[in-house]
Amino acid sequence: MEHYLKPLDATQQPAWQALRAQRERMQQFSLRAAFAADPQRFQRYSLSQAGLFLDYSKNLIDAGSLSALIELARQMKLQPAIEALFEGRPVNASERRPALHTALRRPVGERVLVDGVDVMPEVHRVLGQMTELVQRIHNGLWRGYTEMPITDVVNIGIGGSFLGPQLVSEALLPFAQRGVRCHYLANVDGSEFHEVTAGLRAETTLFIVSSKSFGTLETLKNAQAARRWVLAQGCREADLHRHFIAVSSNREAAVAFGIAAENIFPMWDWVGGRYSLWSAIGLPIALAIGMGNFKELLAGAYAMDQHFQSAPFEQNMPVLLALLGVWYGDFWGAQSHAILPYDHHLRNFNQHLQQLDMESNGKRVRQDGSAVSCGTGPVIWGGVGCNGQHAYHQLLHQGTLLIPADFIVPVVSYNPVADHHQWLYANCLSQSQALMCGKTLEEAEAELRAQGLAEAEVQRLAPHKVIPGNRPSNTLVLERVSPRRVGALVALYEHKVFAQSVIWGINAFDQWGVELGKELGKNLYGRLTGEDASPAADSSTQGLIDYFRARHRG
Ligand code: F6P
Numbered sequence: 001m002e003h004y005l006k007p008l009d010a011t012q013q014p015a016w017q018a019l020r021a022q023r024e025r026m027q028q029f030s031l032r033a034a035f036a037a038d039p040q041r042f043q044r045y046s047l048s049q050a051g052l053f054l055d056y057s058k059n060l061i062d063a064g065s066l067s068a069l070i071e072l073a074r075q076m077k078l079q080p081a082i083e084a085l086f087e088g089r090p091v092n093a094s095e096r097r098p099a100l101h102t103a104l105r106r107p108v109g110e111r112v113l114v115d116g117v118d119v120m121p122e123v124h125r126v127l128g129q130m131t132e133l134v135q136r137i138h139n140g141l142w143r144g145y146t147e148m149p150i151t152d153v154v155n156i157g158i159g160g161s162f163l164g165p166q167l168v169s170e171a172l173l174p175f176a177q178r179g180v181r182c183h184y185l186a187n188v189d190g191s192e193f194h195e196v197t198a199g200l201r202a203e204t205t206l207f208i209v210s211s212k213s214f215g216t217l218e219t220l221k222n223a224q225a226a227r228r229w230v231l232a233q234g235c236r237e238a239d240l241h242r243h244f245i246a247v248s249s250n251r252e253a254a255v256a257f258g259i260a261a262e263n264i265f266p267m268w269d270w271v272g273g274r275y276s277l278w279s280a281i282g283l284p285i286a287l288a289i290g291m292g293n294f295k296e297l298l299a300g301a302y303a304m305d306q307h308f309q310s311a312p313f314e315q316n317m318p319v320l321l322a323l324l325g326v327w328y329g330d331f332w333g334a335q336s337h338a339i340l341p342y343d344h345h346l347r348n349f350n351q352h353l354q355q356l357d358m359e360s361n362g363k364r365v366r367q368d369g370s371a372v373s374c375g376t377g378p379v380i381w382g383g384v385g386c387n388g389q390h391a392y393h394q395l396l397h398q399g400t401l402l403i404p405a406d407f408i409v410p411v412v413s414y415n416p417v418a419d420h421h422q423w424l425y426a427n428c429l430s431q432s433q434a435l436m437c438g439k440t441l442e443e444a445e446a447e448l449r450a451q452g453l454a455e456a457e458v459q460r461l462a463p464h465k466v467i468p469g470n471r472p473s474n475t476l477v478l479e480r481v482s483p484r485r486v487g488a489l490v491a492l493y494e495h496k497v498f499a500q501s502v503i504w505g506i507n508a509f510d511q512w513g514v515e516l517g518k519e520l521g522k523n524l525y526g527r528l529t530g531e532d533a534s535p536a537a538d539s540s541t542q543g544l545i546d547y548f549r550a551r552h553r554g
Contacts, residue, residue: 002084005093007366007505008076011373015072022065023331029060031436031470049317050303050488053477058436059324059404060332060472069323070313072503078319081502086309088114088270092509093367099509100268101275101494102305105298105487114270122266126280129265131291133245133283137180137206138290145239146203151181154196155284156222157210158186159355160273161247164490165210165284167352168277168297171345171486174414175289182284185226188218193225202233207244209259210281212267214250217518223257247280272509274355275494293483300487308495318495321474324404325496326503328472329375334402339382342409342428345481347384349408353493354380359511360497366505376504382406386427397434397467405473407432408489412480428475438469 010016035041035057045057061069085091088098103112103123111118136142140149155165166184169176185196197205207226211219223244230243241260248254249267265280277285278298286294304318313319328334337357339350361377383391385407396403409428413421439447444465448458476492478485501508526532527545536542 002089006368007502009373010072010076010503010505013072013075015068015075018068019065019072019327019331022068026060026062026065029062029470031058031060031472032438034062035436047315047317047320049307049311050300050492051478051482051485052317052488052492054317054320055475055477056320056324058432058473058475059327060470061324061327065327066314066323069327070319072326073313073319073323073499076503076505078313078499078502082309082499085498086305088112088119092272092507094507094510094512095269097509098270099272099275099498100270101272101278102301104271104276104278105302105305105491107302114268119268119270122268126266127295130280130283130286130294133265134286134291137287138177140179142206142242144203144205144242145235148204150206151179151204152183152200153180153206153208153284153287154183154185154200154226155208155210156185156219156226157208157247157281158216158218159359160276161210161212161216161219161281162186163352163355164274164277165282167348168282168285168486168490169288170348171481172285172289172293172297172483173345174481175293175483177288177290180287182288184284185222186218188221193222197226197229202230202235202243205230205243208283209244209246209248209254209257210283211247212249212271212273212276212281214246214248214253214257217521220257227258245283247283274359275509277490289483296483297487300482300484300489301491302487303484304488304491304495308491318492319499321406321492321496322499322503324472324474325378325500328402328404329378332402334378334404336379336381336401336403338396338403338405339380340385340388340405340407340428340431341382342385342407342424343481344384345414346408350380350382352490356493357497359514360508361501361504361506362513363501363504363506367507368505372504372506374504376506377500385409385431386424389427389431393431396431396471397438402471404471405432405435407473407475408478409475410478410480414480432473432475434467434469435471435473436469438467438471439465441466 042055042057046055085099086102088100090096090098092099098114100112103119106112106120108124110120112120137150142150144150162184169182183196185192209219209223227240230240235243240258241263244259245263246254246259247265247267249269251264254264255261267276267279271279278301282294308316308318325337339353341347341349357380358377363376364372366372396405407428409425441462444462445458448461498508527536528548536545
């Protein structure tokens with residue numbers, strides 16, 4: 001049986017016990033002292049790959065703990081699992097599917113078999129279909145019902161059919177091609193629908209209905225509203241096909257909605273939604289930055305794929321990030337992980353990573369259905385720096401929680417203004433340094449005395465100024481944001497998440513937990529509208545239904 005179908009229990013591995021001993025030994029570990037004792041620490045714990053530079057020296061690790069972490073990866077058979085992932089074996093055990101988002105960025109000439117069939121020709125055919133659409137739209141050849149060229153594209157989709165495309169398009173704004181504006185419509189909220197369509201004209205707008213299942217309520221409701229909006233502006237039914245295309249694995253449902261068959265871009269069940277921006281789900285990205293840059297994005301991810309498959313764990317960027325997350329979550333009690341990009345275009349990176357990480361590893365049973373015996377996925381949160389310094393960094397520095405942070409920062413800005421980028425970069429480094437060094441009581445007292453405060457004031461204030469420090473962070477440096485580097489960056493986190501799932505023995509590629517809410521939502525809707533007069537199962541839900549119905553009566 002494939003090992004991932006009956007995963008080992010990480011907590012029963014010798015390396016886990018060794019890590020417990022390492023954690024005990026490191027009770028008094030001091031990053032300040034570690035840097036003072038080893039002038040080579042930065043060189044020792046940093047590496048470059050695929051256009052990214054990772055400094056992981058400000059972590060609560062030393063030779064002993066790091067080697068025990070790497071030994072855990074070995075004992076949990078991470079390398080065979082990586083091979084199974086890339087070979088298209090059913091690593092998504094509950095759905096009996098492969099997870100082949102990596103196939104989407106493989107170059108021509110490589111083969112990947114799914115059920116004995118090489119899927120690469122189809123993958124590259126769809127890339128060709130995307131290229132043709134992007135060129136037709138960029139060249140003004142795609143005309144709407146009044147024969148005007150398309151100027152605006154609205155992506156209707158949610159979750160993986162929205163977050164990845166939106167993040168990458170935003171990250172690569174400096175590469176935006178002139179002429180086509182891309183918009184995103186995700187939530188079933190009339191205010192978003194009105195905000196997105198407010199400045200648009202139906203005759204020059206193309207809607208992309210992005211939905212792997214073509215059954216997601218929010219997406220279907222928005223697609224129907226968009227259809228009504230286009231018709232209300234004068235488009236005939238017969239011309240609707242000029243304003244709607246679809247990306248879906250459910251071709252039948254897309255045709256039933258009214259999408260012309262030739263305007264449906266396929267998705268495959270062996271690509272998970274949160275891993276799908278590399279497929280035709282990435283059409284909004286390609287429309288925004290051009291197909292050449294989209295292929296650069298794929299190339300960057302492919303470079304990270306090659307690295308993940310071949311680098312020894314000691315020099316393997318995704319594996320190191322994964323093991324550090326296991327170390328903090330399962331041995332240091334960390335419950336969350338902060339993503340802190342110091343770059344305006346990457347400001348929403350944590351939102352994509354929230355779905356990528358939390359929908360993948362927010363699991364409590366292992367691949368074989370047995371309960372996990374350790375902590376699994378953390379809460380992923382964060383936001384752009386320096387803004388966070390004026391919002392939540394206080395808690396990072398003086399709160400009672402250990403929250404590991406990933407700082408992400410380019411060396412070069414696309415929009416230099418005076419010395420802004422120097423200050424942005426300096427702030428990024430100072431935050432990770434402050435987390436690491438902190439400020440002792442003695443240092444706080446000396447600082448206050450140097451300001452000339454009376455001793456009583458020094459004693460009163462000093463405890464409030466102590467910063468514990470010894471708080472871990474990684475710093476990922478890009479020379480500057482580019483399609484290739486963004487591709488590598490997203491793939492880095494995809495593989496980090498997968499590696500962690502293997503250590504925890506869980507399935508990173510299903511998401512059964514979201515089904516209950518959807519089912520309850522449908523039942524609730526009937527009670528809100530009065531179609532279903534039966535009482536809700538609990539007084540809270542019933543009371544809140546009554547509150548709504550009282551306002552909407554009549
Ligand atoms: O949240 C559940 C989920 O299925 C995600 O995994 C997915 O990205 C999103 O909903 C949208 O699904 P679809 O692309 O099928 O509309």
